[in-house]
Amino acid sequence: MRRSDRLSEIIEIVQDGRLHLARDIADRLEVSVRTIYRDFDTLVASGIPIEGERGVGYMLREPVFLPPMNLSLTELEALHLGMAIVSEAADAELQTAAASLTSKINKVATANGTVPKTWGFGVYPFAQAKIGFEHMPRIRTAIRNKEKLGISYQSLGDQSSTRVVWPLQNAYWGRVWTMTCWCESRDDFRSFRIDRITDCHRTGTYFDDEGGKLFARYLDQVNVELR
Numbered sequence: 001m002r003r004s005d006r007l008s009e010i011i012e013i014v015q016d017g018r019l020h021l022a023r024d025i026a027d028r029l030e031v032s033v034r035t036i037y038r039d040f041d042t043l044v045a046s047g048i049p050i051e052g053e054r055g056v057g058y059m060l061r062e063p064v065f066l067p068p069m070n071l072s073l074t075e076l077e078a079l080h081l082g083m084a085i086v087s088e089a090a091d092a093e094l095q096t097a098a099a100s101l102t103s104k105i106n107k108v109a110t111a112n113g114t115v116p117k118t119w120g121f122g123v124y125p126f127a128q129a130k131i132g133f134e135h136m137p138r139i140r141t142a143i144r145n146k147e148k149l150g151i152s153y154q155s156l157g158d159q160s161s162t163r164v165v166w167p168l169q170n171a172y173w174g175r176v177w178t179m180t181c182w183c184e185s186r187d188d189f190r191s192f193r194i195d196r197i198t199d200c201h202r203t204g205t206y207f208d209d210e211g212g213k214l215f216a217r218y219l220d221q222v223n224v225e226l227r
Contacts, residue, residue: 002093002096003039004093004096004097005096005100006029006031006039007039007042007043008100009029010025010029010036010039010040010043011043011048011060013025013028014050014058014059014060015060017059017060018059019052019056019057019058019059020057020058020059021057022036022037022040022054022057022058023036037054040052040058048060049061073170073172074136074140076105076172077133077136077177079105080102080105081133083098083099083101083102086098087099132177132193132194132195132196132197134200135194135197135200136170136177136194138200138201138202139167139170139179139194139200140170142167142202143167143168143169143170145206146166146206146207146208146209147167147202147203147204147205147206147207148164148165148166148184148203148205148206148207149164149165149167149181149200149201149202149203150162150163150164150165150199150200150201150202150203151163151164151165151192151197151199151200151201152197152198152199152200153192153196153197153198154196154197154198155196156193156196160198161185163183163184163185163186164183164184164185164203165179165181165182165183165184165190165192166181166182166184166207166209166214167179167180167181168180168181168182168209168214168215168218169215170194171191176193176194176195177193177194177195178191178192178193178194179191179192179194179197180215180218182207182214182218189217189218189221
């Protein structure tokens with residue numbers, strides 16, 4: 001276990017407000033008691049509110065967590081893009097922290113456990129993540145304005161296609177972003193992973209959603225398939 005991961009584990013252990021002996025933590029993390037002592041010294045020196053001493057035990061005086069907050073889909077885009085940059089460009093310790101933070105965010109965002117377990121932008125190299133995020137503003141605008149988009153798509157099986165789509169919704173699935181749309185080529189609803197879209201451009205033509213009825217039809221179709 002890397003030291004940064006071990007320090008995070010120690011915080012998780014002592015965050016329950018109880019007194020913990022160094023030897024118990026050492027046994028759990030499979031390191032020496034002396035190593036745990038050094039880790040606690042590091043945490044205290046960095047400002048973590050831990051109380052205790054060697055031979056007595058340690059406890060977290062105040063929980064270390066962010067207050068509850070609601071993030072919009074756009075804010076999640078920005079957060080995952082930032083994590084992708086750090087994962088690509090930062091030092092090893094920050095890369096590990098970025099991966100851990102992305103995992104924690106995904107666990108909270110997908111607490112209902114109903115989303116696919118597929119990889120997302122935050123764990124891709126930045127060059128790959130950037131491809132998907134480049135298209136987000138144009139897709140969001142097209143959804144608002146009901147404007148058709150022309151896209152080039154590379155499937156997971158490496159099959160390329162070009163399509164004209166009617167974008168209806170962006171969806172965040174905990175690890176990936178998808179665009180739900182009506183596909184003119186297939187004359188049916190389709191969902192595309194946005195990071196697999198290699199080109200996305202405006203067509204200057206618009207579609208009639210009939211007051212949201214088109215997307216309601218898609219939801220009805222999904223509900224029938226899930227029964």
